[in-house]
Amino acid sequence: MYLDSFFTFRPMKKTQSFHTKTVHAGVDLSKDHGAISSPIFNASTFAFPDAEQGSAIHEGEIAGYFYSRINNPTQESLEAAMTTLENGEASIAFSSGMAAISNVLLTYLKSGDHLVAPESIYASTSGLLDYFKSLEIEVTFVDATEQENYKRAIRKNTKVFYMESPGNPTLKLCDIEAISSIAKNNKINTVVDNTFATPYNQNPLNLGADAVVHSMTKYIGGHADLLGGVLVGSKELVEKCRWNINKLFGGVPSAFTCWLALRGIKTLALRMEKHNSNAMEAANFLEAHPKVKKVHYPGLPSHAQHDLAEKQMSGFGGMIAFDVGGVKEGRQFVNSVQLCTLAVSLGDVSTLVQHSASMTHASVPKELREKAGITDGLIRLSVGIENVDDIIKDLEQALSTIN
Ligand SMILES: Cc1ncc(COP(=O)(O)O)c(C=O)c1O
Secondary structure, eight states: OOOGGGOOOOOOOTTSOHHHHHHHTTOOTTTGGGOSSOOOOOOSBOOOSSHHHHHHHHTTSSOOOOBTTTOOHHHHHHHHHHHHHTTOSEEEEESSHHHHHHHHHHHHOOTTOEEEEESSSOHHHHHHHHHHHHTTOEEEEEOTTSHHHHHHHOOTTEEEEEEESSOTTTOOOOOHHHHHHHHHHTTOEEEEEOTTTHHHHOOGGGGTOSEEEEETTTTTTOSSOOOOEEEEEOHHHHHHIIIIIIHHHOOOOOHHHHHHHHHHHTTHHHHHHHHHHHHHHHHHHHHHOTTOOEEEOTTSTTSTTHHHHHHHOSSOOSEEEEEOSSHHHHHHHHHHOSSSEEOSOOOOSSOEEEETTTTTTTTSOHHHHHHTTOOTTEEEEEOOSSOHHHHHHHHHHHHHTOO
């Protein structure tokens, strides 16, 4: 005999703190025998009660599961958690951040439409937007630190303003509220990549954006052990994306990936507190170091958009970019770290470094790189949650090897 009937669904309350939400969001004790950790539903397919109800579930007319490319109970728990954390109406999880970005953009755009995006964003997102040109979707890249550039780029067929804030790897910001307001006045949809900030530090939907995407591979998962993505927005957008686009494209996460992401979310607030404070200390150390030419961190008063960061972010995140001079110095630095790890990706509990000109942006011509602020000596640092003194000692010894 099971005790399922004792447990009732306890919806999260908007007034509960973010810390409380991270622990409880997505957990429904009324399902699954009161399990506190959501079970991993590995089933690919689900039984229908009868043909009539099966048909209605299949068409999305009544709620229910039928095939895990469309929905799955573990995925649904993760989606419920992300909806709560980003203050949205609904979410859909994907197999990677890129799947989330491509799915939401293809939900909004068709050939003949136009999109405006920052010139300095994650390299694969730029690559995706370049690829869109071959589908006859027009794309304009702008200096997104000036909201007026979005306004100036509007055409009759503009359908989406895309933002990534803070941007990867330059830590440039978009004024999400101002750009969303320009978009609303012109009936344009806004999508914000909130991967760097996380919902702990920034909630784009509260600032007027229509849709938020994350690479859950980063801070949401937090332990460098999953690839995932998510879109949060209105019910209408999410259901359109689920049924019209991703049902056909099939970029779904496994139940195990969803469970890992849910597990990561439970400590998101605690981890972000430490990422934020460690990064602030590391940024201050780097700024005072004679071998460092420039530090880009939204929490530093020297950041060109520090006032905007204070306005739209409640914390400044764990990502720093800093310049050590040139390609030779950049390579020397990343080859000399001992505690930090030379690796792409970010948002892990351990500190990761990478040299953009040698790695993520090696294929981008120097002029284009520099125009976007990705200088030869730029190092991207994803500050982990180790003891900050140990991180700083390692940065110091690696800097000391540069002649
Ligand atoms: C800001 C940002 N958005 C999206 C992505 C893509 O995420 P994924 O690697 O999960 O596809 C990344 C990956 O590094 C990223 O840094």
